[in-house]
Amino acid sequence: MSDRYEPRIVGFLCNWCSYAGADLAGTSRLKVPANLRVVRVPCSGRINPLFIFKALEEGADGVMVSGCHPGDCHYISGNRYAKRKLAVLRRLLDWVGIEPERIHFTWLSASEGARYAVEVAEFVDKVRALGRHNPMARQGVAS
Amino acid sequence: MADGMRLSRESLQAALRQRGALWAPNDAGHWSQVEALPELGPIRPRRPVKDLFTPPRREIARWKAGAGPAEIEPAQPDQTPGSVFGVRPCDARALLLLDRAFLQPSCVDPHYKARRENLLLIGVACQPGPNCYCGVFGFGPDDKDAVDVMLTPEAGGFVAQAGSPRGQAFLATVPAGAAVPLAAPRPGPQPEWWTGLPDPKALYANFDHPMWHELGISCMNCGVCTQYCPTCQCFTIDDESFKGEIQRLRIVDNCQRSDFTRMAGGHNPRQVAASRLRQRVLHKFSYIPTQNPGLLGCTGCGRCVDLCPLDRHLFADVFEIMKRINQEAERVA
Amino acid sequence: MNQSLRETVKRLFTEGKVKSVLGYREHPLSKAVVATLITRPEDADTLIFDDRCVQNLARALTRDLPLPVGIVVKGCDGCAVSMRITEGDFAREQIVAIAVACAGVRADGKTLDERCQRCEMHVSPLADVTVGDTSSLPKPEKTRAETIAKIKAMTPAERFAFWQKAFEPCTHCYACREVCPLCNCAVCVTDQNAPRWIEQTAKPSSNLMWHMIRAFHHAGRCVDCGECQRACPEGVPMHLLDLCLAEDVEELFDFKTGVKQGGKWPFLLFNPEDPDSWLGGPHRG
Amino acid sequence: MLRDPLLPLAARISERVDETADTVTFHFELLDEAERKAFRYLPGQFAEISAFGEGESTFVIAGDPAKPERLTVTTKRVGAHTEALHHLYAGAIIGFRGPYGKAFPVAEWKGKDIVIAGGGIGLAPLKPIVCHILNHRADYGKLTIVYGARSPGDLMYATDREIWAKAPNTELVVTVDKGDANWKGREGFVPAVLRAAAPSAQNAVAITCGPPIMIKLTLPVFKDLGFPAERIFTTLEMKMKCGLGQCGRCNIGPFYVCKDGPVFSVAQLQQLPQEF
Structure with a gap:
């Protein structure tokens, strides 16, 4: 084990595309950083901003959100609604002084296992560069 | 002196x-x-x-999740x-x-x-x-x-x-x-229209009076009055945890919150706003003096009047309530 | 003003257009202006409107009022009522908006409220009847952009420190929620305990969670009535965060809350042309 | 040093019985030997039980008061806390505070017939009464128990009911709202079955507990059978939190349910504001 800082990242992946893409990365024996803890959601439109805030509060260093490409949504347009919400969420984080770069959005299809591996690796590097201190993270039970 | x-x-x-x-x-x-x-x-x-x-937030005890009973640390x-x-x-x-x-x-x-x-x-x-x-x-x-x-x-x-x-x-x-x-003790201020404290029994007897619902429209049950009240003491008990560390807490709570009396099954005896408003007034001016003769649930600090976002005035309300009760009693007599 | 308001309300009753009216009255004892619900035309004589009418009565609109309900609305209040109709809380015909010409209110009795200084909406866009002189209403003294400029000018670290300090006195009393005309979730996230999204006690993390969620839920819905901040017993400037997001929503979605009847909340819509650039890269200089 | 009355005692679950799909009975004992030996409670008293990390809830102690070392609560899954409790099995540690509240006045009932009408999980507060009467069988007259549940799968305390059915001078009537293919017993709502069973009100006491609607419909039946309001008892399940008369939740009129109740006679309830 190297002693470099390994960020913990929560990934919200849509069931129909991105999660399948992550699966493909695995079955293709691609190397994907182990920093990502995946939460499978039915659709990127299901992601309530609360999930992301809560992940940051509980100490995640970054949050990755991934859904089907625009136009490919299993529920027709859930990802397009998600885009609007997430756009505002990014700005809200910026307004309260939390780096919006800690949130990474990407559209990823079931066939893009290789790109999944790259996206995760790049995001992990980016969060590592941002540093250990996610300002929203709680420090203890009473903080 | x-x-x-x-x-x-x-x-x-x-x-x-x-x-x-x-x-x-x-x-x-x-x-x-x-x-x-x-x-x-x-x-x-x-x-x-x-x-x-x-x-508002008092620790009762803390422990590590999964720890044995000996690890419960009382505050x-x-x-x-x-x-x-x-x-x-x-x-x-x-x-x-x-x-x-x-x-x-x-x-x-x-x-x-x-x-x-x-x-x-x-x-x-x-x-x-x-x-x-x-x-x-x-x-x-x-x-x-x-x-x-x-x-x-x-x-x-x-x-x-x-x-x-x-x-x-x-x-x-x-x-x-x-x-x-020493100078003689100064008398305390009271509203110029104030005529005296209500009779706890008379208030209680008018529990079902429609005026509570009329007053309800000018109250939104935010509970600011209770949070800043020097005598309000209601609390809840709950746990907070973070990464396996658990705190048992006594947390300030108040009767104006809609889920204060909601039971686990969903039944809520004080479902409507007016009933919670009534609870606050009756508890302070009827129940407490009934339970503890000589004591009142209010000391006149007036914070609730100062801070009410809707500019309600506890004493004006109590005065109006009593006036109506008295008028109706006279009419009956 | 009061006279024509009272006559208007009486007429609405006699013409059978309303079964009840939400308005303002001066409390005979405390002399404070409080909300009142009248159900008889003769009670209209208690109604008033002046610069002490700071409350947004839209918060008191509930479906158990005798409908159709008349409501005395200032400009911002009217936007809130309009939003509630848009969101399906009420049918348009259940509400009779009594728009009053509002030159701004004075919560302290002296100076014009901060929220009113930037008001561009002196008369409700939702108006079934209009009372008062709408021709000579004041121009805004400052803009929203000026109000939030100081936040914009900060570095992220300064912003974080600013909000931490601003939210610190919050006691989770949720008066801001109760007073908000658009906080009408059946069960607020603060009251959910499985999971407990926002912890009950006040501390830096839960304060930030609450105010972020609050602001997010109001993005594109907040009508800038500023009631949240006025209601706060600790003077937390939470409305400033709403304003910041309102700026974004207008810029991103070209949407002005409550102004257009039937204008849908932008989160319930999408445009296939919405750019992906929203989701990455620096977006503000 | 003064002990914080809100501080729970640790208890270990000794047995878990899954009564129905959403109801679990836990038997447990206090870990501290001195506390365990000294502990006593009376029928109708309640306690605060906690699954650590999820807070506390109020449950009636539904065991045999003659065996106070073995404590029992029956819990229905309705919220976050009971959900957490239902994830616990024998050996797990829970928190316990109690006993609190006024008990059923069983001593005053000596020499009388007892009629019990329970619905669903409302049988839990009534069970200690039955245990007490069976423990002191000669002291009481005839015991009639009418117990109903929504469906055969919702009936609790199967083992106890077998004992009760065989007990001397005891009549146990079990009913379900709607039976299934295997159900050979009685069908019908508790109030109707009670009316049909028609226990005598002569020198008798009635106790009822169950969902609010059942209680509402059962009380008139007791009245028709000739029970005066002073001799009908129930327990109020007003949401209690501290059990000490401090937290203010269970305040009804000038009373606190946790201290002045939870057991009330119907005559007492008629004096209270109808806020329960």
Whole structure:
């Protein structure tokens, strides 16, 4: 084990595309950083901003959100609604002084296992560069 | 008329520091530990002094998740000796009511008791503000009955008088200044239209009166009145946890919240806003005096009037309610 | 003003257009202006409107009022009522908006409220009847952009520190929620305990969570009535965060809350042309 | 040193019985030997049980008061806390505070017939009464128990009911709202079945507990059978939190349910505001 800082990242992946893409990365024996803890959601439109805030509060260093490409949504347009919400969420984080770069959005299809591996690796590097201190993270039970 | 004792600010501060830690209201009107005696505003601070005795968030115990029972660590009562400076008579009187709940012989709250025993209440007489109504309850802005020492500010210091044997003993430790004759206690203010406290029984008898619902429209049950009330004591018990560390907490709660009385199955006896408004008024002006003759659930501090976002006025409401009850009683007679 | 308001309300009753009216009255004892619900035309004589009418009565609109309900609305209040109709809380015909010409209110009785200084909406866009002189209403003294400029100018670290300090006195009393005309979730996230999204006690993390969620839920819905901040017993400037997001929503979605009847909340819509650039890269200089 | 009355005692679950799909009975004992030996409770008293990390809830102690070392609560899964409790099995540690509240006045009932009408999980507070009567069988007259549940799968305390059915001078009537293919017993709502069973009100006491609607419909039946309001008892399940008369939740009129109740006679309830 190297002693470099390994960020913990929560990934919200849509069931129909991105999660399948992550699966493909695995079955293709691609190397994907182990920093990502995946939460499978039915659709990127299901992601309530609360999930992301809560992940940051509980100490995640970054949050990755991934859904089907625009136009490919299993529920027709859930990802397009998600885009609007997430756009505002990014700005809200910026307004309260939390780096919006800690949130990474990407559209990823079931066939893009290789790109999944790259996206995760790049995001992990980016969060590592941002540093250990996610300002929203709680420090203890009473903080 | 007894004499008071003239104290300089410096000698009082030195004697209080000698005794231990010092608490006082800060600029935001919250109670915090201070090094020196602060300059106080003319009236009561924003937060009542109950915060020091029954804090909004009090730990009962903590433990590590998955740990055995031996690892339950009870919170230790704060036994720091010290004094609270700047207690107003309305807040001090409210503590007498909290004593009924937290010092009842069958279940003494050790945290409350430790604070009550260790903290000397140093009252400071106030210049009543526009919404101060201690006069309604028969005391005034320099009332010394519920504090240990009552100070009346004057240039460069205070005139002190003891309100309790404990206060008397403390005053004996301060380098004595000149004795000055005390002015007569000032009467407390009350609304010019106020005619007297309601009869608890009459209020209770009108539990089902439609006026509660009429009043309900001008109340949104935000509960600000209860949070800043010096006598409100309701709480809930819940756990908070973070990464396996769990705290059992006693958390301030209030009867205005819609889920205060909601039971696990969903049944809620106080479903509508008006019933919660009624609960607050009746608890303060009917239930408490019925349970504890001679005590009222209100000390006239007027914070609820000051802070109500909808500018409701507790005393005006109570007055109107009583007026209607009396009018109807007369009509029947 | 009061006279024509009272006559208007009486007429609405006699013409059978309303079964009840939400308005303002001066409390005979406390002299404070409080909300009142009248159900008889003769009670209209208690109604008033002046610069002490700070409350947004839209918060008191509930479906158990005798409908159709008349409601006395200032400009911002009217936007809130309009939003509630848009969101399906009420059918348009259940509400009779009594728009009053509002030159701004004075919560302290002296100076014009901060929220009113930037008001561009002195008369409700939703108006079934209009009362008062709408011709000579004041121009805004400052803009929203000016109000939030100081936040914009900060570095992220400064912003974080600013909000931490601003939210610190919050006690989770939720008066801001209760007073908000658009906080009408059946069960607020603060009251949910499985999971407990926002912890009950006040501390830095839970304060930030609450105010972020609050702001997010109001993005594109907040009508800038500023009631939240006025209601706050601790003076937390939470409305400033709403304003910041309102700026974004207008910029991103070209949407002005409550102004257009039937204008849908932008989160319930999408445009296939919505750019992906929203989701990455620096977006503000 | 003074013990914080809100501080729970640790208890270990000794047995878990899954009564129905959403109801679990836990038997447990206090870990501290001195506390365990000294512990006593009376029928109708309640306790605060906690799954650590999820808070506390109020449950009636539904065991045999003659065996106070073995404590029992029956819990229905309705919220976050009971959900957490239902994840616990024998051996797990829970928190316990109690006993609190006024008990059923069983001593005053000596020499009388007892009629019990329970619905669903409302049988839990009534079970200690039955245990007490069976323990002191000679002291009481005839015992009639009418117990109903929504469906055969919702009936609790199967083992206890077998004992009760065989007990001397005891009549146990079990009913379900709607039976299934295997159900050979009685069908019908508790109030109707009670009316048909028609226990005598002569020198008798009635006790009922169950969902609010059942209680509402059962009380008139008791009245028709000739029970005066002073001799009908129930327990109020007002949401209690502290059990000490401090937290203010269970305040009804000038009373606190946790201290002045939870057991009330119908005559007492008629004096209270109808806020429960």
